[in-house]
Amino acid sequence: ALPVIYAITPTYTRTVQKAELTRLANTFRQVPNFHWIVVEDSYTITDLVSSFLSTSGVQHTHLHVSTLLRYKRPRQPRGTEQRNAALRSLRLLRSRNDSGVVFFADDDNTYSLELFEEMRSTRRVSVWPVGLTGGRLYERPLVEKGRVVGWYTGWEAGRLFPIDMAGFAINLQVLLENPQAVFKRQGSKPGMQETDFLKQITRMEDLEPKASNCTRVLVWHTRTEKVNLGNEPKKQLDSVVIEV
Numbered sequence: 217a218l219p220v221i222y223a224i225t226p227t228y229t230r231t232v233q234k235a236e237l238t239r240l241a242n243t244f245r246q247v248p249n250f251h252w253i254v255v256e257d258s259y260t261i262t263d264l265v266s267s268f269l270s271t272s273g274v275q276h277t278h279l280h281v282s283t284l285l286r287y288k289r290p291r292q293p294r295g296t297e298q299r300n301a302a303l304r305s306l307r308l309l310r311s312r313n314d315s316g317v318v319f320f321a322d323d324d325n326t327y328s329l330e331l332f333e334e335m336r337s338t339r340r341v342s343v344w345p346v347g348l349t350g351g352r353l354y355e356r357p358l359v360e361k362g363r364v365v366g367w368y369t370g371w372e373a374g375r376l377f378p379i380d381m382a383g384f385a386i387n388l389q390v391l392l393e394n395p396q397a398v399f400k401r402q403g404s405k406p407g408m409q410e411t412d413f414l415k416q417i418t419r420m421e422d423l424e425p426k427a428s429n430c431t432r433v434l435v436w437h438t439r440t441e442k443v444n445l446g447n448e449p450k451k452q453l454d455s456v457v458i459e460v
């Protein structure tokens with residue numbers, strides 16, 4: 217059987233949330249053997265996300281964990297506790313007999329269906345280019361003779377793994393073999409989440425290049441513009457209350 221792809225998505229309440237989740241579900245619904253772990257950054261799971269998921273047509277797990285207020289600041293990494301909650305749940309519920317691949321899918325990115333075909337064969341940790349990131353058109357691992365030997369990046373090139381969250385996948389068994397590997401808050405500088413995590417489970421020499429030796433962009437670090445609500449009435453004016 218095909219290994220299950222577990223996509224971990226931190227998400228939080230905001231005007232564009234349902235639109236983002238709709239875009240993701242429309243992609244994920246088309247991927248066979250797919251399990252979506254949606255982790256809300258909130259004190260409880262919300263009705264909006266619950267009812268959205270129940271009719272999404274995507275197999276899913278719905279979790280929540282609230283980011284501490286003191287971490288809700290610029291330059292603090294986002295989605296940290298949410299990704300860790302998803303990892304905890306996988307480690308609890310999955311075992312040596314389960315074959316799967318784990319991938320971090322932020323709710324605002326854009327995913328090609330081909331990306332999932334590529335990552336499905338991840339034996340340990342695989343990598344590929346990410347479009348529209350690092351202040352460049354793309355960042356990518358540099359590959360020689362089928363091995364990752366360096367990085368094409370425009371930002372903080374000194375990082376051990378200068379790669380976006382959307383640029384790698386991990387075999388489920390690697391997560392189970394490394395139960396201590398988590399995303400770090402303490403001492404984690406902006407842009408270091410990926411490096412801090414990956415160095416706990418792999419070395420550059422062991423990375424598996426995907427997407428034609430990392431020469432094709434199959435995922436984009438898109439970011440959604442903040443919505444202008446300048447004309448939104450202060451009190452309810454419409455005759456019905458509508459979820460957006």
Ligand code: UDP
Pocket residue numbers: 225226227228256257283288294295298321322323324439
């Ligand atoms: N996120 C979250 N809580 C927040 C801010 C962001 O759970 O307070 C989620 C967000 O929905 C996304 C991920 O964390 O899935 C990364 O956030 P964002 O896309 O804003 O980061 P960037 O694109 O700047 O890396």
Ligand code: MN
Pocket residue numbers: 322324325438439
């Ligand atoms: Mn984003």
